[in-house]
Amino acid sequence: MTFTRLLNLRSALEHWVHHELRAIRSIRRTHWPIHYWRSTAGHEVDFCLGETTAIEVKATSRLTEKHFRGLRALQEEKVFKKYIMVSLDHSTRTWEGGIECWPAEEFLLALAQGAWD
Numbered sequence: 044m045t046f047t048r049l050l051n052l053r054s055a056l057e058h059w060v061h062h063e064l065r066a067i068r069s070i071r072r073t074h075w076p077i078h079y080w081r082s083t084a085g086h087e088v089d090f091c092l093g094e095t096t097a098i099e100v101k102a103t104s105r106l107t108e109k110h111f112r113g114l115r116a117l118q119e120e121k122v123f124k125k126y127i128m129v130s131l132d133h134s135t136r137t138w139e140g141g142i143e144c145w146p147a148e149e150f151l152l153a154l155a156q157g158a159w160d
Contacts, residue, residue: 053102056147057089060100060129063151064090086116096125096159104131106144114142125159 064077075093090098097117101110106128114126118140126142129150136144145153153159 053100056102056129056131057100060098060147060151061090063154064092064098067154080113080117082113082116084116086113088113088117091123092159094122096127097123098127098129100147101128101130104133106130106132106138111138111140111142115140118142 061077067073068075068077075095076091078091080088080091080097088097089100092098097114099110099114103110110130111128114128117123118126126140127150128138128142128144129147130144131147132144133146134144135146135149138144
C-alpha cells in the first residue's frame with residue numbers, strides 16, 4: 044500500500060468513527076463533548092467523550108505496543124474511566140492495562156446498540 048493510500052485510509056477511518064460518535068450523540072440527545080487530547084510531549088488521542096471515555100483509532104490490522112502510546116500517556120493522568128482502541132484488527136480483546144480493543148465494525152455496532160451509554 045502506498046503512503047498516500049495509507050494516509051487516506053487512516054483519515055477515512057477516523058472520520059467514519061467521528062461521524063458515528065456525533066450521530067449517536069445527536070440521536071440520544073446527550074450533551075457529552077467530543078474533543079481530542081494532546082500532551083506536551085506530542086502524544087495524541089483521537090476522541091475524548093466528556094470525561095468518561097478515550098478512543099484512539101488506528102488503520103492497522105496488526106496492533107503493536109507502539110499504537111498505544113497516546114492512550115498510555117493519557118491513562119497516566121487518570122482522567123477517564125474507559126480507554127478504547129478501534130482498529131482494523133479482527134479480534135476484540137483487552138490489551139494490557141485494561142485498554143479495550145475493538146475491530147471498527149464491531150465497535151460501531153456496539154456503539155449503536157448503546158454499549159457505552
